[in-house]
Amino acid sequence: MALDLRIVVGGEAGQGAQTIGFILAKAFARLGCHVFADQDYESRIRGGHNFFRIRVRDSHVSAVSEVIDILVALNRESLSLHCPRLGENGVAIADMNTDPELVRQYGILTVPLSDLAAEKAGNKLMANSVAIGSVMGMLGFNSEILSGVIKDHFQSSAIVENNIKAARAGYDYARQRYDRSSSYDLSSIMRIERMLLNGNESVALGAMAAGCKFLAAYPMTPSTPIIEFMAANAADFATVVIQPEDEIAAIHMAIGAAYSGVRAMTVTSGGGFSLMVEALGLSGMTETPVVIVEGQRAGPAIGLPTRTEQGDLLFAVNASHGEFPRAVFAPSCAEDGFWLTIKAFNMAEKYQIPVIVMTDHHLASSYFTAEKFDLSGVYIDRGLPLSEDEMGKLSEYKRHRITPSGISPRALPMQSHALVVTDSDEHSEAGHIIEDAETRTRMVAKRMKKLEGLRRDMAPPHVFGPKTADISLVGWGSSFGALHEAMGLLRQQGLNINLVHFTEVWPLPAQETTDLLGGDRKIYVAENNATGQFARLLNSETGLKISGTVLKYDGRPFTSQYIIDRLKGMLP
Amino acid sequence: MTVVNLQDYAGMQPAWCPGCGNFGILSALKKALVDLNIPPYNLLIVSGIGQAGKLPHYMKCNTFNSLHGRAIPVAIGAKMANQELTVIAVGGDGDGYAEGGNHWIHAMRRNHDITYMVHNNQIYALTKGQASPTSDTGFITGTTPEGSPPQINPLALAIAADAAFVARGFAGDVDHLAGLIKQAISHKGFALLDILQPCVSFNHINTYEWYSKRVYKLEEEKKYNPADKTMAFNKSIEWGDRIPIGIVYSKERPVFESTLKALRNIPLVKQPLEPGKIQKLLTDFS
Incomplete structure (x- = not known):
């Protein structure tokens, strides 16, 4: 029986559900399991209801499940909200002092969380570590690994020892009374070194690996942790991280830094991106590379600030007035976030264009396991910066010189005596303001010419399942995990279906897409928005007929069950 | 050593109205740069949109003519990426005091x-004569037929922002x-230079004669001390x-760039790209 263990830790904001969940997730990852964990929280600092969901498997997992095997309830509300979703053998753990009526109603396994913390660790506040230990005790989890993770988490030695004692107390208590280890076989898990990281961390690491030297960004959920991560490492990595007055300043600073010659980025969400769009055109017009991370959340306006949506796709593809080339990437998981962010910097500099990396709340703040990134595979393409030799031979440098590829040789200010002149007005090859029709036509054509090369550099969609099938489920970006799982389950049920998933969404590799999705098959697109944006893009770029869409726009991510239920309703 | 002369800065023929105040500003800027012996390839002028925004095209230097109101953030980004550049941002009163x-x-x-030069003609000239944030109170234009609201005071605001x-x-x-441009460029830190600029086409009140x-000149006031904030206000x-x-306010205080460890040694643009360097961070995630 394949391993699929689903744990939820719920409580008020500030109670520590996130810490408990994170330590559990990290311990499973360190054992070698595949782990996926997501956070559901409200836009508040204290109170309300937050929960942290973990899924542990022996094969790839990147989707949530609606069923719970183990619930850790830190308050009464967690019991009433989550107990109804306990599976067949599901159990809930709560403190010994829980209302006996509830204990009877839900068959709760009680653990003296606070009392054990006080008794064994001398501090009631370490009840959360007792809870961690209790879960692991039930599972007979390797206690050495658990202690190691707790040690790494609470680095300060004074509290480390007591937290380990508290966890040990919970572990022993639950192991003696509530042993469930026979239901979840962890003994056959291979000890492979895996990283556990969220989408934001993977994007930040990707940017740093790509040599991003400048980040200007205004805090906005869900992308703020990227700023904090890069700021924490700024001094060691010779990177400038600046929090300016607004998102308009952020993107202009990044463009200015890129003009001077460094790899530059800004990160934001849909609201901040809305403020940036005029500058997106400035990047396009002045042919200054810039990378923008757009962490989507449920819009419009403030929408649901701590919740997820894939509602900004067509906006990103079309944002800003006028016409100019751009690329849009949408990573499907943390590992993808790392590599696609590196590619974003390469494409931005090679084609001297803006490149948008679209994450969303689900991808940005969920934790994924990934095999350790092989940094020898990081490829840096800075495009065509002129060497000092080449610069020396130039009698006159023209920043926007017309070439067969549309890409102009790029020089940097102070690299030589050549002057780097560019303009947001339509300009000549030399970068000076013009108004005549002939130059205008040539310069538009020159910029648009770059799309041809760019399109060739875009990877075709990934196919999962058989290459040809009667039905193709199509998706893009962060919904990959749920779609992949749904496809697998439907195949088990006998359906001839595959998954065609896009992570490099614009410019859409139209020919490869038509080759993969053409012919006599049904195409169903599943996406986290209300209007089927990718379905429309797919249709307009390829002419392929879309048989139907599975849409979800409640601010919550897909589950495989949701997709299966909707899809079955549409199938002939 | 290179000796810079005015010819080095000769650019395109300006498309400004004959008699425009911008000509005086252009001459003064070139003169200051020659006096400071700054070669064109070490200088970046970032401009916004408006008649002032066209200034770098009429010179010869590294140029980034950006969007309306956005010269400053582009200039800041360029400066932080390469501190060795002399960076001047240029715009009009609408560009700097309204949009930006x-x-x-x-x-x-x-x-x-960076140095910020604001060509303050108290009017929107490129769009042919609308009120600006510095237009006189009650100034009648096509968009303010009942008079412009009270004007902004850029100098007082700048002193308040320190x-x-x-x-x-x-x-x-x-x-x-x-002389003022030379001092503004030489001063370490943000230098605001607000320049009274007669607009011969759309502002028939604040003319050369009116200003003259x-x-x-403040430097001719014996008791004036630009380091005294109260006096400056x-x-x-x-x-x-x-x-x-003249110089209204002048203060030595830490430049933002000097507070960042990443900028202590060589300019960012000269830092190597080392993908392997993140290896040590990856272990934190295992």
């Missing part, structure tokens, strides 16, 4: 080492203006029969 007002205030607060260098020049006194009758609100020009 937020950037201007925060650039002064953070104290980036700008490192606050000065006012007059396009009709090129030598004096050139009123302006007087008092001078900044003087506007009427007498209008002060």
